[in-house]
Amino acid sequence: MTETLDAFHRGAFHLLQPAKGAHRAGMDAMLLASLVDDERPVRVADLGAGAGAAGFAVAARLPNAHVVLVERSPEMADYARRNTAIDQNRAFGSRLTVIEADVTLRGKARAAASLPDDHFHHVIMNPPFNDARDRRTPNALKAEAHAMTEDLFESWLRTANAIMIPGGQLSLIARPSSVADIIAACGKRFGGLELTAIHPRPGEDAIRLLVTAIKGSKSRLIWRAPLFMHEADGHAFSPVVDDLNNGRKAYARKGR
DSSP states (O other), rough: OOOEEEEGGTTTTEEESSSSSSOOHHHHHHHHTTTOOOOOOOEEEETTOSSSSSHHHHHOOOOOOEEEEESSSSHHHHHHHHHHHGGGGTGGGGGEEEEOOOOOOOHHHHHHOOOTTTTTEEEEOOOOOOTTTTOOSHHHHHHHHHHHTTTHHHHHHHHHHHEEEEEEEEEEEOOOOHHHHHHHHHHEEEEEEEEEEEESSSSSOEEEEEEEEEEEEOOOOEEEEEESSBSSSSSSOHHHHHHTTTTTOOOOOOOO
């Protein structure tokens, strides 16, 4: 399989990725990583990690974070392992571990896969986002990364809740159309939801949704001010999005 070596966060880390035929990391993963704002020694699980983009972005920015990349696909898990060992990531590659496992494992099977209960301070996820009505890509590896299954958020958030310490933070990025499923899956597991709609430009509809929540919190849901990827004119990223995308700033929770 042809592959590329791509720089992220202006060269702070690099990723080997398939050149074609698989989901390639980009803005979504960087925005997801920006939701983790924690200088303490913390354990972070990246569910459905792919080649590891979001987890690597967290580890590169936060020197006290230890990140576990959880990926079901053997091909993508192999990319994640290789990325922990390349020279460009030598400074922090030892703080990342790869687990080849299905996110939806339960109970003893999940623990046997080295995902113990009440262990992680942060769980991040960029779940598959295409529903059954979307046009499916013919490539199997790419389709697996993009295809949403029934009750996806329920099963993924069930796992996140199980492996996270009380008071831990859930962070995810999804399509805005999934907001009802996300809120329902949080249920009594997570509270204090903070939702941010991401729009291409002022006056255009939202295309992504950032969500953070706290395990066991009773705080109410809030909508934060929207983020705009670009100014009204031009194609350059807006300053705030450029800072988040390149790891210069974190998107800190209001309810900290």
